[in-house]
Amino acid sequence: MRGNMIKDDEVETLGEQLYTRIFPQHSEHAGKLTGMLLELPAPVLNRMLQDEVMLATAVEKAVRALEVDLHQEHSKTTSREEDDGSVSSDSLGEQLFNLIDVYNTGYSQKITGMLLEQHKEAVLKLLSDPEQLEKQLNTALKTLQQQRAEETDISDTSDGEDAESLGETLFLQVEELDPLHAHEITGMLLEMDIGVLRKLLHERHLLEAAVQKAQSALGS
Incomplete structure (x- = not known):
């Protein structure tokens, strides 16, 4: 890795x-x-x-x-x-969680649960294949981010629209700094308070620092 x-x-x-x-x-x-x-x-x-x-x-x-x-x-x-010859589900879950947690997505527990729904052989393959793990992790992360956006829209329309608008603007700015990991980094930054996000959008040096920190977490 x-x-x-x-x-x-x-x-x-x-x-x-x-x-x-x-x-x-x-x-x-x-x-x-x-x-x-x-x-x-x-x-x-x-x-x-x-x-x-x-x-x-x-x-x-x-x-x-x-x-x-x-x-x-x-x-x-x-x-x-x-x-x-067997590996317990608990042991697999712990190993998988520790690998996923390195990416600092903010959804480690949920993503681990999603990936553990596969057959044991598929999970064992993820533990030994970092590229496959990262691919499935990113897919699960996008699914969770979409679900979260939908829940936000339903629970509070005005706040939801505000967050969605911020998310789109943030994504465009992050994409300029790191096109390859823009989705993952934006998802990580959207974990912050809306007030902090607005500050990032208005002060470029703060955004660059936040993106660098997210890149480190992703191991890029």
């Missing part, structure tokens, strides 16, 4: 900086957490080291993933005795 392979000397430098930042709060697993974050592309890691909120979010997700791994390790012996 790594977009840019990081050189060995760069890995060492980034690893040292990450370890230093992670150790005070997570001394017991600092090494493992650092290793997990080093799987991300170098530009994302550099941005993360300059953005405390982004780093804290990434560490939190890594901690959750590590807890899942440790839990699975602990329960592997008993579950394998019962059925050596």
